[in-house]
Amino acid sequence: MIDPVKEQSSQPALIQAHKVNKVFPNGCHALKDVSLDVQPGEVVVIIGPSGSGKSTFLRTLNQLESITSGRILLDQVDLTDKRTNINKVREEVGMVFQAFNLFPHKTALGNVMLAPMKVLKQTKPEARKTATDLLNRVGLADRMGNYPTRLSGGQQQRVAIARSLAMKPKVLLFDEPTSALDPEMVGEVLDVMKELAREGMTMVVVTHEMGFAREVADRVVFMEEGELVLEESPERFFHSDHPRLQRFLGQVL
Amino acid sequence: MQTQSSRWLGHGLYLVIMAILVSGVYFAGQKINYSWHWERLWPYIINTESQDIVAITDGTAVVDKAGRLSVLPDYGDDPQLVKVYDTLVARDGDLIFQGDTIARIEGWRFGPIAEGLWVTIKISFISLIFAVLLGVMFGLMRVAHGQVWRNLAMTYVEVIRGTPLLVQIFIVYFFVGTVFDLDRFTSGVAALSIFTGAYVAEIVRAGIQSVSAGQMEAARSLGMNYVQAMAYVIMPQAIKRTLPPLAGQFINLIKDSSLVSVISITDLTKAGREVVSGSFAPFEVWFTVAVLYLVVTGGLSLLIQCLEKRLSVSD
Ligand SMILES: Nc1ncnc2c1ncn2[C@@H]1O[C@H](COP(=O)(O)OP(=O)(O)OP(=O)(O)O)[C@@H](O)[C@H]1O
Ligand SMILES: [Mg+2]
Numbered sequence: 001m002i003d004p005v006k007e008q009s010s011q012p013a014l015i016q017a018h019k020v021n022k023v024f025p026n027g028c029h030a031l032k033d034v035s036l037d038v039q040p041g042e043v044v045v046i047i048g049p050s051g052s053g054k055s056t057f058l059r060t061l062n063q064l065e066s067i068t069s070g071r072i073l074l075d076q077v078d079l080t081d082k083r084t085n086i087n088k089v090r091e092e093v094g095m096v097f098q099a100f101n102l103f104p105h106k107t108a109l110g111n112v113m114l115a116p117m118k119v120l121k122q123t124k125p126e127a128r129k130t131a132t133d134l135l136n137r138v139g140l141a142d143r144m145g146n147y148p149t150r151l152s153g154g155q156q157q158r159v160a161i162a163r164s165l166a167m168k169p170k171v172l173l174f175d176e177p178t179s180a181l182d183p184e185m186v187g188e189v190l191d192v193m194k195e196l197a198r199e200g201m202t203m204v205v206v207t208h209e210m211g212f213a214r215e216v217a218d219r220v221v222f223m224e225e226g227e228l229v230l231e232e233s234p235e236r237f238f239h240s241d242h243p244r245l246q247r248f249l250g251q252v253l
Numbered sequence: 254m255q256t257q258s259s260r261w262l263g264h265g266l267y268l269v270i271m272a273i274l275v276s277g278v279y280f281a282g283q284k285i286n287y288s289w290h291w292e293r294l295w296p297y298i299i300n301t302e303s304q305d306i307v308a309i310t311d312g313t314a315v316v317d318k319a320g321r322l323s324v325l326p327d328y329g330d331d332p333q334l335v336k337v338y339d340t341l342v343a344r345d346g347d348l349i350f351q352g353d354t355i356a357r358i359e360g361w362r363f364g365p366i367a368e369g370l371w372v373t374i375k376i377s378f379i380s381l382i383f384a385v386l387l388g389v390m391f392g393l394m395r396v397a398h399g400q401v402w403r404n405l406a407m408t409y410v411e412v413i414r415g416t417p418l419l420v421q422i423f424i425v426y427f428f429v430g431t432v433f434d435l436d437r438f439t440s441g442v443a444a445l446s447i448f449t450g451a452y453v454a455e456i457v458r459a460g461i462q463s464v465s466a467g468q469m470e471a472a473r474s475l476g477m478n479y480v481q482a483m484a485y486v487i488m489p490q491a492i493k494r495t496l497p498p499l500a501g502q503f504i505n506l507i508k509d510s511s512l513v514s515v516i517s518i519t520d521l522t523k524a525g526r527e528v529v530s531g532s533f534a535p536f537e538v539w540f541t542v543a544v545l546y547l548v549v550t551g552g553l554s555l556l557i558q559c560l561e562k563r564l565s566v567s568d
Contacts, residue, residue, distance in 0.1 A: 064470055091476035101471035105489045105567050115475035118485055147567040160471075167475055 012076060013037035014171060014202050015061060020070035022056055030056040032226040041200045045213040048223035049248055054206040058173050061204065062093040075170060091119060094164030098176040100156040102148040108135060108159045109144040112166045134162040138192050154185030158192055174205040208252065214238060282536060290534050294541060297364040297528045303357040309333050311350050314343040322356055324349050369524025370545050376441055376520060377507045383446035384506065388453025395458040406454065413451035419512055421448055426516045441513035449506045456498045460491035493564045500557040504550045521545060
C-alpha cells in the first residue's frame with residue numbers, strides 16, 4: 001500500500017524559489033537569499049513590516065520583477081531561463097493587486113472576458129459563459145454590466161479575482177488584496193478567498209489580516225528587511241517566541 | 254453657485270459687448286470711406302453666370318437638324334464640335350472668327366473661394382490621417398523599451414518642433430519633392446503630416462504615460478504580451494484622454510494648412526488673395542475666408558466632442 005503522506009511529499013512543489021536575490025538599479029537590496037516552496041493546493045501567507053520585500057518577492061513569482069540571482073521554478077519551468085515563454089507562465093499565475101487595477105474602459109463582464117478571448121483565443125460566447133459563471137461565484141451576478149467606477153472597492157476586488165480565475169491559473173498571488181478597502185468590505189473579499197482555498201486553489205497571499213492567516217493558511221511566512229525570517233504552520237507561528245516576530249506582532253496587534 | 258438671473262445678466266452683457274465690437278468694425282469701415290460690396294463676392298463662391306463658348310478657329314457655323322452646332326474651319330482642319338449648350342448665339346451659315354461667342358451654357362459652378370475651401374479641407378483631411386499614423390507610431394516608439402526607438406522618436410519630435418513649419422514646407426517642396434519628384438499637393442500633405450505628427454506623437458506619449466503602471470501589470474499578469482496589452486488595455490484608455498489635446502492639434506493643422514499657399518497650392522487663403530485683387534473687396538473677402546475657416550474648425554471640434562461623449566460611458 002502506498003503511504004498517502006509519502007505520496008504527497010514526493011509530488012514536486014508547484015513553486016520552488018531558491019536563494020532569490022533582488023537588487024534594484026538604485027542599489028536597494030530588496031530580497032536576500034529568499035527560498036520558499038509551495039505545494040499544490042497550499043495557502044501560504046506572507047506577513048512582515050512595510051518595506052520588507054513582500055511585494056517584491058510576490059512579483060518575482062510571475063516575473064513582473066526580474067531577479068538578480070537565484071532560481072524560481074514554476075511547475076518545473078525555470079522562470080529565469082531565457083527560453084521560457086514568460087507570457088505562457090503568466091497565464092498560469094494569476095495576480096490580484098492592492099489597487100484592483102481593473103480595466104476602467106470595460107464592464108465587469110468585459111474585464112473578465114478580455115484575457116480569455118485575446119490570450120486563450122476563446123470565442124465570445126465561450127468567454128461570456130465562463131465570465132458569467134465566475135462573476136456569479138464571487139456574488140456579482142447583478143453587477144456584470146457595471147463599469148468599475150460604478151462598483152464599490154469590495155466589488156471591484158471580487159471582479160479582479162474573477163478576472164484572474166478566468167485564465168484557469170495554477171497559482172493565485174494576492175498582494176494585500178484588502179488593504180485599500182473600507183473595513184466593512186474586507187469580509188466579502190476574504191470570504192471569496194476562503195472559498196477558493198477550500199476548493200484547493202494554490203495561493204500565496206501577502207496580507208495584514210492575521211485572522212485570515214490563522215484560519216486559512218497552511219503555512220505563514222515572516223519577512224523582514226528582505227530576508228525570510230520564519231516559516232511555520234499557523235499554530236506554531238502565532239505561538240513562536242522568535243524575537244523579531246514578537247516585535248512585529250507587538251506593533252500590529 | 255451661479256443664480257439663474259446672474260446667468261441671464263451675463264448673456265445680456267455678452268450680447269451688448271458683441272454688438273459694440275461688430276458696430277466698431279462697421280464704423281471703422283465707414284471712417285476710411287470703405288464701401289461694402291458683399292454682392293461682389295458671390296461669383297467667387299458660386300458662379301451662376303452663363304458661360305460663353307468661343308470659336309477656336311475662323312470658319313462657318315453649321316447647325317444640323319438635330320440642333321448640333323459645329324464650326325467648319327476655312328482651312329480644312331477638323332471641325333469644332335459643340336455637344337452641349339443652352340442657348341445658341343451663332344446661326345447656321347454665319348461667318349465665324351476665332352474668339353467669337355458661338356453658344357452659352359447656363360447653370361452654376363464653384364468659384365475660386367469654394368474651390369480653395371475644398372482644397373483646404375482635402376489637404377487637411379489627408380494630412381490629418383497621416384499625422385495620426387505618424388503620431389501613434391512615434392508616440393509608441395517614445396515609450397518603447399528599446400533605447401534605439403526612443404532616441405529615433407525623440408530626434409524626430411525635437412527636430413520638427415524646433416523648426417518653423419514654413420521652413421519645413423520649403424525643404425519638403427524644394428529638396429524632398431525634387432529628390433522624389435513629388436507634386437505640390439503631395440509635398441504640402443507631406444510637410445503638414447510630418448509637422449503635425451510630431452505634436453501628435455507627444456500627445457500620444459503623454460496619454461500612454463498617464464495610464465497607471467498597474468494597468469500594464471494587470472494585463473501582463475493575465476498573460477497578454479506587450480502588443481496585446483498596448484492594443485486592448487493601454488491605448489483605448491490613452492486615446493480617450495488624448496482626444497481634447499488632439500482636437501486642438503487638428504484645429505491647428507487646418508489653420509497651418511494656409512501656409513502651403515507659399516508653394517502655390519490654391520487653398521482657401523491663396524484663393525482669397527487672388528480674389529481680392531480681382532474683386533476690389535478685400536474686407537469682405539478676408540472676413541468670408543475667416544468665417545469659412547471657422548466653420549471647418551468648428552465642425553471638426555463638434556465631431557470630436559461627439560466622439561468624446563460616446564467614449565465617456567465608462568466614467
Ligand atoms: N522599483 C523599485 N526601485 C527601487 N527600490 C524599490 C522598488 N520597489 C521596491 N523597492 C524597495 O524595495 C524594498 C521592498 O519593497 P516592497 O514593496 O517589496 O515592500 P513590501 O514588504 O511590499 O512593503 P509594503 O508593506 O509597504 O507594501 C523597499 O525598501 C522599497 O523601497
Ligand atoms: Mg507591498
